[in-house]
Amino acid sequence: MAEILQLVIAGLATGAIYALAAIGFTLLWQTSQTINFAQGEFVMLPAFFALVAMNWLGWPFWLSCLVAILVSILLLGVVFKVIVVDPMLKQGVLPLVISTIALGMLLREGAKDFYSAEAQPFPYIFPDRQVSVLGVQLSLSQIGVLLIALCVIAALQLFLSRTRTGRQMQATAQNPTVARILGVPVERMIMYTFIINAALAAMASLLISPIYLAKFSNGEHLGLAAFVAAIVGGFNQVRGAIAGGLLVGVIDNLAAAYVSTGYRQSVPLILLVLFILFRPQGLLGRREERAI
């Protein structure tokens, strides 16, 4: 029993990070029909921004993290939208998909060539101490990761549902044409989603890199996890992406422990196929659209 509980907690901690990546993924899809195949690399890269600030410029860790988030918002949010997505929108979905695949390659190779091909140690945000909760040994940093990720998600939810801007963003996500008629500044809202996506990816990067070590190839695994989480969650709303992320994290851990490490990756994918077949609208998805 204690073992299962530990596995679930560890799974929730990584799952919360997947959820951060998956939320941005769905937001981009909703507002601009962008399937971002470079999403995994968006989660890989910000850790390297922090490493550059720490190791090359000698800045303290907290400042480096802040800088990493800001640089990500600029490069992976604003620049990505203006330089990559905007010129491609009129070309249709496939060229944009190809372009994001190529962008993923570019970021991967860039991190490799400009920083290093080797994994880099990355500091833990929390001390790696043990705490005992109800007789179950848990690590403080896992709980910390889980808490941070959940706080970020909660803040985002509040923003989307309680503020005017957030509601306008939701409207844009659900139906850009109608939103435009209702006077929502759609272009600005789309830009906001790109910025939010970059910020979330940067958060995910800072949380996952101490565990995974910062490495140029991490994006492949993270991208796949975010992708599966988004589809399982229904690909059309934030809540679904959160549930999908947590589910994928837990299932992955349980599969590794009780199915086989060789096939652990396949369990979330089987889940994905089942969802596509029997519940294409996803875990919490609904077919009908909400009004603003």
Next chain:
Amino acid sequence: MSWSALRWSLGLVLLGLVLVFVPVNLTDYGVPYPGLKRYGAYIMTLWLVTAVAAMGVNLIVGYSGQETLAQAAFLGIGAYTTALLTKAGIPYGMAFAASGLLAFVVGILLGIPALRVQKHYLAFVTLAFAVMAWLVFRNEQWLTGGVMGLSGIKRPVVFGINTRPFLTFYWFVLAVTAILTFCMWWILRSPWGRAFTALRENPVRAESLGIDVRLYKLLTFAIGSAYGGFAGALYAPLVEFIDPSPFALSQSFLYLLMVVVGGAGSFLGPFVGAAIAVLLPEWLRFTETWYLLIYAFLVMVLMAFCPGGVVALVLRLKALLLPQTGKVRP
């Protein structure tokens, strides 16, 4: 025979001759051309194999407007099938046919559920399948040799000729590629193939004309996947060793990339795309690790300015430089 048809057939014969003689040392025949060594011929053969797989992707992506992210997995299915059957003593021809057939059947099985739902879901299902196939290749050691791979794959004996020497094997693959290319051309020329094009141009209209859209999409996906299987059947004896790594998901992405870069929906696109994907790393060897970076950057630029790929780009440049009397279709 009209003038343009004559030009076409002449061009085709010339192309065939060049491809046949590219790796041959012609110095003994008075032509100062040294030919290719073993490795050069290997790369040329790899280009042909890659082009066969890319032709399949082109049928799926370029002619029926879907996305596949599992072509490398189908290559794997073909390669493992051929390796296992030929090692068990079954003649190569049968193994080759079995590879294509198995890929076709798997394509049907994947396509039926995926095409029930929305447009991009085939991409998602194939993505999941690609990873799972790779896991099977890695984990089922009793069958596939697992991570150790399978070695000792023999090159076939065709009509009594052993294709073990690298030149003979290159010609063999060239012949098979030519046949498969002709089949593809025939498929696309048939009323059947015209229906594909109609589909891509205007699915709603195609449906109103009584074309069963789903059936067509399913068949294109299965045939395209079968081409992946055939390519795998050629890949196994080429490398004489297979392991799971060339059949990973990232490779499937590269196939999709090369087809769109070459020119999705144009007949020569896959050949150009495969040439770029296989030969470019060889030419850019001097840039060492930078070549992928350069390639990725060029792809993004190409997509932004000319999503029709290199073939479309060349045509566009030609139209700019030589104001044409009539449009030449590739």
Next chain:
Amino acid sequence: MQFSKLAVTAAAAAMVLGSPAFAQNSVLLPVIIELSGGGATVGNNWKNGVELAAAEVNAAGGILGKKVEIPAVDTQTNPGVARAAIQRALDDKPVAILGPIYSGSVKASMQLTADAEVPQIMGGEAGDLTAQGSKYIFRTSFGQNISMPKLANYLRDGEKAKSVAVVFVNNDFGKGGRDAIIKELNSRNIKVVADLSTEAGQADFAADVIKLKSANADAIFIYLNEEESARFLREAKKQGLNKPMIGETTLLGQKVIDLAGDAANGVKGHVGLTVDAPIPAVQEFGRKFQAKFNYKPDHNGLKGYISVYMVKAAAEKAGKLDPKAIAAALHGLTISPDKMPGILMEASWDNTGEIDRISFLAEVKDGKQVITQTLPKLKN
């Protein structure tokens, strides 16, 4: 884009496929090695070791009066690519091939070097590489058939372990090591209470560590590649897995110590080759390497370095730069540092290409590898 134009393009394309010309009067030693992918760390170490040795050899007049050339090709840690690269290298009539390190890549390519009768001096450690009957394959470090018995003895006598949990990576190297250690443990009546397979490139070891916590073994034997070893140790420390962690060479390597930080402290095990060895020549090599490349080499740096000197010693014994003769000369050869200082430690090769050399027991203390004991050669 008509076919005729395409034909011209194809012909032009083919022209470029010729390979670069190498000087006729040099000793060509292509380095086919992992410079990217999972093996980037070990491959770069090997390549730099080779560069260091080649520079020294050339400064001292080369091999039999000819300069050494060492063009490097990246295998991307991919057996198929390694095979193609070796095929390409063999076109240029090399004297020997140096590399690769990953056993899967060696296995995929050793048939080619045997067919071409060119010695392949490689870094693979899978036990069966030297059992394939190739007369052209040579190790630079112990095969698992030699290191694992030494390690099992240490688990029995040093750790006094009655039960052991094994964590291995699912590739040639890991599987071979796991099979070898389990055989040795069984023959010493040590129970294997957990047998965990992990994936190459695996990032998340939370589930594995949780399972090991419940397995409750006396010691944990960890047989993973560098990065995975570091991730595992970090996760183990995070979750408070307080068991003796035992490894073989890789786990105690400098790269793992750098990556795992203080999580590597307390790790013990058997080390076949290390720059921390209490031998002046080896430590001197470490200093030279550090000065030239600005990082501390691991055992793969040493392996690359001695590979060049192996060719030199064998060529001098054979008296000619003929690949076949060099391979024949290496069989049954013992190279001692007084005759060939570059070999650093006395080493012998038997007629399968297996190496015999002294080795060490070591422990990681305060972020440094410390040698606790020296184990003698198997045959003197």
